Amino acid sequence: MKSTIKSILLAAALFPVSYLQAATVIHAGNAFTGTDDKLTGPVSLIIENDTISEIRKGHIKVAKDDTLIDLSDSVVMPGLMDMHVHLSSQQSGTSSYLKRFTLNEADYALAAAHYANKTLMAGFTTVRNLGDSYNETVSLRNAINQGMATGPRIYTAAKSLATTGGHADPSNGMAKRIRPDTGPAAGVINGVAEARQAVRQRYQDGADAIKITATGGVLSVAKSGQNPQFMNDELEAVVATAKDYGMTIAVHAHGKEGMIRAIKAGVTSIEHGTYMDEEVMTLMKKHGTYYVPTILAGEFVAEKAKIDGYFPDIVRPKAAAIGPLIQATFGKAYKNGVNIAFGTDSGVSAHGDNGQEFGLMVEAGMPPAKAIQAATINAATMLGIDDKLGTLEAGKFADIVAVKGNPLNDITTLENVQFVMKGGKIYKQ
Numbered sequence: 148m149k150s151t152i153k154s155i156l157l158a159a160a161l162f163p164v165s166y167l168q169a170a171t172v173i174h175a176g177n178a179f180t181g182t183d184d185k186l187t188g189p190v191s192l193i194i195e196n197d198t199i200s201e202i203r204k205g206h207i208k209v210a211k212d213d214t215l216i217d218l219s220d221s222v223v224m225p226g227l228m229d230m231h232v233h234l235s236s237q238q239s240g241t242s243s244y245l246k247r248f249t250l251n252e253a254d255y256a257l258a259a260a261h262y263a264n265k266t267l268m269a270g271f272t273t274v275r276n277l278g279d280s281y282n283e284t285v286s287l288r289n290a291i292n293q294g295m296a297t298g299p300r301i302y303t304a305a306k307s308l309a310t311t312g313g314h315a316d317p318s319n320g321m322a323k324r325i326r327p328d329t330g331p332a333a334g335v336i337n338g339v340a341e342a343r344q345a346v347r348q349r350y351q352d353g354a355d356a357i358k359i360t361a362t363g364g365v366l367s368v369a370k371s372g373q374n375p376q377f378m379n380d381e382l383e384a385v386v387a388t389a390k391d392y393g394m395t396i397a398v399h400a401h402g403k404e405g406m407i408r409a410i411k412a413g414v415t416s417i418e419h420g421t422y423m424d425e426e427v428m429t430l431m432k433k434h435g436t437y438y439v440p441t442i443l444a445g446e447f448v449a450e451k452a453k454i455d456g457y458f459p460d461i462v463r464p465k466a467a468a469i470g471p472l473i474q475a476t477f478g479k480a481y482k483n484g485v486n487i488a489f490g491t492d493s494g495v496s497a498h499g500d501n502g503q504e505f506g507l508m509v510e511a512g513m514p515p516a517k518a519i520q521a522a523t524i525n526a527a528t529m530l531g532i533d534d535k536l537g538t539l540e541a542g543k544f545a546d547i548v549a550v551k552g553n554p555l556n557d558i559t560t561l562e563n564v565q566f567v568m569k570g571g572k573i574y575k576q
Contacts, residue, residue, distance in 0.1 A: 184516030226272025226546030233494030263298025270564030304358035314364035362405035373402030444492035445473030478511035489522035
């Protein structure tokens with residue numbers, strides 16, 4: 148008996164625990180780890196369970212019981228992260244505005260599951276869902292985490308917060324005789340007490356984050372696309388309450404005044420930011436506020452605004468005016484040193500097309516390596532999960548994607564991700 152125990156102890160000393168169990172080894176032709184802006188050359192990634200245990204230079208010899216994944220003709224990267232999606236829906240013109248009257252909660256949930264799968268297959272292993280209708284993305288997040296559905300890691304804001312008649316008020320556009328009396332439970336607030344109540348309701352509903360619509364928006368059935376829609380005390384109440392619950396705060400904003408109020412209140416990120424100027428950018432740098440540009444959504448609505456009848460008459464001029472401006476704003480924000488995290492607003496544009504945002508970012512002046520980092524380490528840092536995700540490093544989750552070709556030379560390779568692993572499990576090869 149003593150000799151048996153001695154043999155086991157000797158084996159443990161000679162072979163660390165990590166090598167006593169079967170591992171998955173990826174032979175990568177090249178890697179962009181996200182820790183800097185260069186490629187590594189050939190490497191081997193050793194994956195145990197859901198975690199990267201080691202990265203070695205070159206292609207190591209694989210043990211008999213280990214699984215080899217040969218990506219020697221590909222560039223591997225951390226799983227991509229989209230910080231602004233709406234998984235429950237996809238824009239289809241005027242018919243989109245009728246769906247709130249014709250679809251049930253289950254319809255939205257099933258659509259979200261379908262679009263989540265498309266998003267994962269596009270290489271996006273983590274997303275932040277900024278607004279749904281019935282907390283369906285909370286349920287979807289839980290189902291994915293339990294292995295009952297396939298999709299990215301979801302950080303969801305559940306139902307967005309708005310003021311009466313504001314961008315995310317679900318009663319906009321309804322005849323008065325059928326218009327519901329919306330309130331904090333439905334994400335509509337007026338005053339400090341309701342602001343606090345609405346945040347606490349999101350917490351009770353299982354949300355990970357808060358989304359507020361600090362200005363008018365493009366696609367809502369309302370006249371203004373940029374007017375401020377929250378008072379300072381309401382914004383401060385939302386932010387203080389959200390921080391008590393450990394939640395980040397994303398802010399839809401097109402107009403300058405709404406952005407200034409939100410940034411001073413201490414929000415985490417500004418989404419879209421169309422009419423951002425140097426004053427706003429200086430304020431964002433001072434407060435460490437992130438910018439999530441969603442250029443793809445701007446391009447999409449600008450193109451659709453050219454089509455007669457695609458949008459309601461009240462929406463079309465907003466789409467035509469605001470949509471084309473976001474890319475230029477992004478270029479200025481990057482040059483001014485604003486913190487940038489990748490986001491598409493997919494659900495406006497088609498789910499699965501998320502990778503097209505990279506080309507628009509590079510076209511506006513951001514180097515390819517920085518664009519990839521915006522969708523990896525920057526996004527993870529903004530969410531406060533950079534200890535687990537965002538780079539290829541030992542000890543982090545094995546969220547790994549691969550493309551043929553060099554994305555630092557041709558960023559459009561990210562529109563065709565060939566391999567997707569999330570948490571050590573292969574979803575696309």
